[in-house]
Amino acid sequence: MARGKPIYEGKAKILYEGPEPGTLIQFFKDDATAFNNQKHAVLEGKGVLNNRISEFVMQELERVGVPTHFIRRLNMREQLIRHVEIIPLEVVVRNVAAGSIAKRLGISEGDALPRSIVEFYYKDDALGDPLVAEDHITAFNWASPQEIDDMMAYALRVNDFLSGLFAAVGIRLIDFKLEFGRQYEGDMMRVILADEISPDSCRLWDVQTKESMDKDRFRKDLGGVVEGYREVARRLGIIRDDTERSDTSGPVLVASNGEPTT
Template sequence: MARGKQIYEGKAKILYEGPEPGTLIQFFKDDATAFNAQKHAVLEGKGVLNNRISEFIMIGLERIGIPTHFIKRINMREQLIRHVEIIPLEVVVRNVAAGSLSKRLGIKEGEQLPRSVVEFYFKDDKLGDPMVSEDHITAWGWASPQEIDDMMAYALRVNDYLSGLFAAAGIRLVDFKLEFGRQYENDMVRLILADEISPDSCRLWDLGSGEIMDKDRFRKDLGDVVEGYREVARRLGILRGDDAPSGEPGPKLVSDNGKAPS
C-alpha cells in the first residue's frame, strides 16, 4: 500500500496521507523519549511491538462497541487508520498510585486507589502537558461538555476491558493514557478513540513480582526496555517462535491466523 506525503511526525509515530480520502497511514518508530524528549534513544524493534500490541487492543475494543481510528494493519510497522481531528487532551485513567499522582498527593507508589480516577491533561510539550479541569476545557473550547462526558465514559469502559485483559495475562494495569478525535461524516461528527494503546502509553506491572514491563523501564533505566514490551506481547498471545522483531533471538510476531505477518 503506497504512502502519500508525510503530514506529521511525533516522538513515536509518523503520519502519512492514506490511499483513500479520510485515511492515514500510521508508522511506528523505534524512538523512545521521556521527560518531554530530554531523554531519547532508538530501541530496535519497539515500533514493531507497539504496532502489534495496539492493533490487538484496538480490535478488541471495537468488538465491545468502542469506536476507534484503527482500520487494519498494513505491515510490521504501519497501520491504516481513519483521519480524525485530534482533541488536544490526554485522558489518563489511574487505578494504582504511581508517577505524578504519587508526587502530587503524597501517596505511596503501588497503593490501590479507592476507585479509578480520570484526569485530563492539555497536550502541549512546551508547557509540559499540564493537568486541566473540565472548566478549563470548556472555557477554551478544547472539547464540549458532551464530548467530556463521552471521553470519560469511553475511558472507563476501556479501563474495564484492559484491566481484565491484562489481569488474565498476569499483568496489573496501573494507569494509561488515551487520546480521542473527531471524525466528520457529512453533517455528522462522532468521537472516536485515536493514537495507540501500548506499553508506551500504559503502566504495566507483573501481578506477582511487581516488575515493570512498560516505558518506565526507559525512564528509570531499569534494563532491557524492548524485552519488557516483548513479554507483554508474549502474554497477550501475539508472539511465538524463535525470532525477535529486531532479528535477534527471541519470539516471533504472528498474525491472527497463526502465520508470520508481512
C-alpha cells in the same frame, strides 16, 4: 501500499497521507522519549511491537463497542487509520498510585486508589502537558461538555476491558493514557479513540513480581525495555517462542489465527 506525503511527526510515530480520502498511514518509530523529550534513545524493534500490540488492543476494543481510528495493519510498522481531528487533551485513567499522582498527592507508589480516577491533561509540549479541570476545557473550547462525557465514558469502558484482558495474563494495569479525535461523516460528528494503546502509553506491572513491563523501564534506566514490551506481546498471544525454528532470532510475530506472519 504507497504512502502519501508526511503530514505530522511525533515522538514515536509519523503520520502520512493515506491512499483514500479520510485515511492516514501511521508509522511506528523505534524512538523512545521521556521527560518531555529531554531523554531520547532508539530501541530496535520497539515500533514493531507497539504496532502489533496496539493493533490487537484496538481490534478487541472495537469488538466491545469502543469506536477507534484503526482500520487495519499494513505491515510490521504501519497501520491504515481514519483521519480525525485530534482533541487537544490526554485522558489518563489511574487505578494504582504511580508517577505524577503519587508525587502530587503524597501517596505511596503501588497503593490502590479508592476508585479509578480520570484526569485530563492539555496537550502542549512547551507547557509540559499540564493537568487541567473540566472548567478549563470548556472555557477554552478544547472540548464540549458532551465530548467530555463521551471521552470519560469510553475511558472507563476501556479501563474495565483492559484491566480484565491484562489480568488474565498476569499483568496489572496501573494506569494508561488515551487520545480521542473527532470523526466527521457529512453533517455528523462522533468522538472516537485515536493514537495508540501500547506499553508506551500504559503502566503494566507483573502481578507476582510487580516488575515494570512498560516505558518506565526507559524512564528509570532499568534496561530491558524492548524485552519488557516483548513479554507483554507474548502473554497476549501476539508473539510466541517458536521452538521448532532452527535459527536463534527469538520470538515470532503471529497473526490472529496463530500462524507466523511477516
